[in-house]
Amino acid sequence: MIDALFWHRLHFGFTVTYHYLFPQLTMGLALLIVILKWRAFRTGSAIHDEAARFWARIFGINFALGVVTGIPMEFQFGTNWSRFSHVAGGVIGQTLAMEGMFAFFLESTFLGLFLYGEKRFGPRLHLASAVALWAGSWLSGWFIIATNAFMQNPVGYAVADDGRLHLAGFWAFVFNPWGIWQYLHNMTASVVTASFVMAGVGAFWALSGRHREHAALALRTGVIAGLVASCLMIFPTGDRHGKLLAEKQPVTLAAMEGLFESKPGAELAILGQPDVERRRLENPLVVPGMLSFLVYGSFGSTVVGLDAFPRDRWPDNIELLYYAYHVMAGLGTLFIALLALSAIQLRRGRLAETRPLLWALMLAIPFPYIATTAGWMTAELGRQPWLIYGLMRTSEGTSPQVSAGNTLFTLLGFAGLYLVMGVLFLYLVGREIAQGPGGAHGAAPSRHSAIAGEAA
Amino acid sequence: MEALWFGIVAGMLAVYVVLDGFDFGAGVLHLLVARTDAERRTVLAAIGPLWDGNEVWLIAGGGALFMAFPVAYAAGFSGFYMPLMMLLWVLILRGLSIELRSHVQDPLWAGFWDATFALGSTLIAIVLGAALGNVLRGVPLDRTGNFHIPLWDSFWPGRDAGVLDAYTVLVGVFTLLALAGHGGLYLAVKTEGAVHARSLRAARLSWIGAAALFPLVTWATVQVAPELPAAAAHRPLVWLVTLLLVAAAAALVVGLLRGRPGLGFVGSAGTLFTLLGAGAAARWPVLLRSTVDPTLSLDAFRAATADHGLRVALAWTAIGLPLACGYFVFIARMFRGKVRVEGTPRA
Numbered sequence: 001m002i003d004a005l006f007w008h009r010l011h012f013g014f015t016v017t018y019h020y021l022f023p024q025l026t027m028g029l030a031l032l033i034v035i036l037k038w039r040a041f042r043t044g045s046a047i048h049d050e051a052a053r054f055w056a057r058i059f060g061i062n063f064a065l066g067v068v069t070g071i072p073m074e075f076q077f078g079t080n081w082s083r084f085s086h087v088a089g090g091v092i093g094q095t096l097a098m099e100g101m102f103a104f105f106l107e108s109t110f111l112g113l114f115l116y117g118e119k120r121f122g123p124r125l126h127l128a129s130a131v132a133l134w135a136g137s138w139l140s141g142w143f144i145i146a147t148n149a150f151m152q153n154p155v156g157y158a159v160a161d162d163g164r165l166h167l168a169g170f171w172a173f174v175f176n177p178w179g180i181w182q183y184l185h186n187m188t189a190s191v192v193t194a195s196f197v198m199a200g201v202g203a204f205w206a207l208s209g210r211h212r213e214h215a216a217l218a219l220r221t222g223v224i225a226g227l228v229a230s231c232l233m234i235f236p237t238g239d240r241h242g243k244l245l246a247e248k249q250p251v252t253l254a255a256m257e258g259l260f261e262s263k264p265g266a267e268l269a270i271l272g273q274p275d276v277e278r279r280r281l282e283n284p285l286v287v288p289g290m291l292s293f294l295v296y297g298s299f300g301s302t303v304v305g306l307d308a309f310p311r312d313r314w315p316d317n318i319e320l321l322y323y324a325y326h327v328m329a330g331l332g333t334l335f336i337a338l339l340a341l342s343a344i345q346l347r348r349g350r351l352a353e354t355r356p357l358l359w360a361l362m363l364a365i366p367f368p369y370i371a372t373t374a375g376w377m378t379a380e381l382g383r384q385p386w387l388i389y390g391l392m393r394t395s396e397g398t399s400p401q402v403s404a405g406n407t408l409f410t411l412l413g414f415a416g417l418y419l420v421m422g423v424l425f426l427y428l429v430g431r432e433i434a435q436g437p438g439g440a441h442g443a444a445p446s447r448h449s450a451i452a453g454e455a456a
Numbered sequence: 457m458e459a460l461w462f463g464i465v466a467g468m469l470a471v472y473v474v475l476d477g478f479d480f481g482a483g484v485l486h487l488l489v490a491r492t493d494a495e496r497r498t499v500l501a502a503i504g505p506l507w508d509g510n511e512v513w514l515i516a517g518g519g520a521l522f523m524a525f526p527v528a529y530a531a532g533f534s535g536f537y538m539p540l541m542m543l544l545w546v547l548i549l550r551g552l553s554i555e556l557r558s559h560v561q562d563p564l565w566a567g568f569w570d571a572t573f574a575l576g577s578t579l580i581a582i583v584l585g586a587a588l589g590n591v592l593r594g595v596p597l598d599r600t601g602n603f604h605i606p607l608w609d610s611f612w613p614g615r616d617a618g619v620l621d622a623y624t625v626l627v628g629v630f631t632l633l634a635l636a637g638h639g640g641l642y643l644a645v646k647t648e649g650a651v652h653a654r655s656l657r658a659a660r661l662s663w664i665g666a667a668a669l670f671p672l673v674t675w676a677t678v679q680v681a682p683e684l685p686a687a688a689a690h691r692p693l694v695w696l697v698t699l700l701l702v703a704a705a706a707a708l709v710v711g712l713l714r715g716r717p718g719l720g721f722v723g724s725a726g727t728l729f730t731l732l733g734a735g736a737a738a739r740w741p742v743l744l745r746s747t748v749d750p751t752l753s754l755d756a757f758r759a760a761t762a763d764h765g766l767r768v769a770l771a772w773t774a775i776g777l778p779l780a781c782g783y784f785v786f787i788a789r790m791f792r793g794k795v796r797v798e799g800t801p802r803a
Binding site (some may be wrong): 158424 | 524532541
């Protein structure tokens with residue numbers, strides 16, 4: 001039997017990865033819906049209004065799945081990682097409790113208004129509830145990133161005699177410099193995901209010759225927002241995040257880049273597979289000096305490699321970390337290329353007729369999800385072998401009385417349940433996209449008014 | 457400071473039971489009081505805009521417990537590993553049933569989610585009660601500060617008892633009846649016509665059942681936790697809360713007998729809140745009672761984080777809690793009045 005630690009890690013890794021498929025869309029989509037609603041409100045454009053209503057339906061399905069898959073996360077800190085909670089709860093409990101109090105109440109309140117209240121409360125309040133929903137979801141993201149930032153780069157804490165961590169500096173903890181760049185990087189990524197979904201759905205409609213006006217609007221909004229966000233992913237957010245990494249977790253950077261030896265003028269690996277046993281990169285394709293330039297701004301600077309650190313401080317799965325990072329960075333670069341081409345055609349007014357690009361945009365929908373997942377795998381695998389960087393090892397954080405078998409059993413339970421939910425999700429979202437905006441139930445009586453009813 | 461946070465955490469979890477309690481109760485009664493598709497949509501519409509916010513009280517209350525008493529959170533959640541995981545699965549399915557039912561207009565689809573909603577709500581109501589029973593009875597907390605508890609063992613309360621024993625199941629059934637009564641009153645307030653009449657009737661029957669069980673529950677609680685009455689007797693707060701409980705129960709009885717669901721709902725909310733409040737006040741300062749050895753029980757002082765963290769959290773809680781209450785009042789007012797969906801005759 002593999003030891004319990006592995007299953008605990010997979011348990012959290014699986015449930016959190018699955019959960020995050022939904023919020024990454026809703027956070028970005030909330031912003032795009034606000035933009036659409038704002039345009040509709042200012043110009044009285046019916047098409048923007050109808051588009052906002054369509055995306056609100058997609059948002060509603062995603063939000064519901066995000067909520068129900070999010071609840072387990074807070075439980076798992078206690079159920080599977082009790083020694084970690086015991087030690088760190090006094091610090092990270094702050095942001096988790098604040099998330100509930102400041103973000104979730106806000107979101108759940110205005111979600112009700114947003115989904116059920118359009119007919120009843122008029123356009124002004126409906127726009128306001130969309131803005132509140134966007135603010136709530138982005139605030140929630142902040143609290144989670146601040147929590148993760150503490151695990152990546154612990155600040156604002158004090159260690160008690162019994163080894164427990166207590167809060168010492170609230171502002172230092174909440175405005176962890178690590179968290180600020182990670183947050184911007186992450187939120188921009190959620191805009192990329194939402195943009196690709198919007199553009200991809202628009203491309204689908206355009207290719208199948210349906211909803212022409214809506215296809216054009218979705219393509220335009222998705223391509224422009226996506227291009228801006230994709231560029232922000234690399235500079236400044238990704239760039240600054242990488243520099244912080246070089247400063248706070250140099251061993252992680254070395255592992256991500258597959259840099260086994262410290263050297264001046266370090267090369268950037270574009271392709272290649274790390275061979276950890278022999279400490280080298282197989283079939284490498286590299287840009288000389290580029291890594292030194294990206295990290296320190298000069299091609300001759302020395303970048304420390306894995307050899308500078310004792311083996312027990314290396315991330316414990318360097319291969320996976322390396323691949324995850326390269327998938328993220330590679331996809332990020334391809335996104336810019338695809339969206340830049342689309343933007344050029346959009347400017348020439350030809351995007352809706354450029355079928356190869358439309359095909360590419362439509363088939364691109366899963367890739368921002370893959371990039372985001374790979375990005376989070378980079379962050380979390382890169383933190384290993386630490387649970388709280390430099391303070392607590394991952395192996396010291398699990399629940400001592402929860403066995404490997406029990407953990408595997410409940411992991412399988414989640415896997416089965418989430419599989420069913422995934423099928424339901426695809427069915428419901430596919431149905432909405434096939435019906436399109438307006439359509440069968442876009443006109444009155446809308447489904448949402450059917451559930452909310454009217455005042456007597 | 458520990459006492460204040462004990463009060464805040466207990467208060468937030470009690471608010472959770474009162475608020476999510478009415479939508480659980482509505483779920484328990486769903487198949488009984490609503491027979492046609494339109495009636496069932498009415499029930500879902502009555503809780504639709506509110507249930508998610510209600511559930512946030514669990515997340516926020518749990519977060520406050522995590523922050524203020526991390527030692528108790530860690531021991532409690534890992535000790536109840538299996539039952540909590542199963543509770544999560546049911547919570548997920550129930551949440552989906554409310555959100556997904558309306559997406560497809562098809563009798564099979566609707567029927568499946570209606571049944572899931574009713575079954576899930578019923579299970580959770582019982583589990584909530586059983587969880588309360590476990591907290592009152594205690595768990596086999598040992599010298600390491602951890603415990604492991606089977607789902608059930610000998611079904612009799614004692615050192616070897618599991619999560620489910622005669623006592624915790626009794627509390628579970630009591631909770632099911634009380635929440636059904638609570639949810640029935642809520643539905644009676646929000647609906648009209650046949651659903652209204654059936655809900656009021658169901659609320660009466662459920663509360664009669666709960667009242668009939670109450671002396672037995674009280675007696676059994678004293679049997680499993682004999683130190684509680686003595687502690688209660690010395691605490692003025694317990695007496696004050698008990699007085700409020702009597703007042704709330706009186707409102708509940710008058711509301712039920714006179715057929716005034718609004719008054720009855722306020723009474724039942726007050727009854728649930730003060731019952732839990734009296735229990736918490738009598739239980740202070742113990743968070744997790746050990747059935748192995750009373751000296752091993754985990755109290756608020758040993759479980760709390762350092763003072764600075766508690767003070768800082770108090771500052772933002774003073775902003776956050778009123779906001780949360782404000783949102784609830786706001787949304788409840790926005791959706792005030794009876795719900796009516798297409799397809800039901802106007803009364």
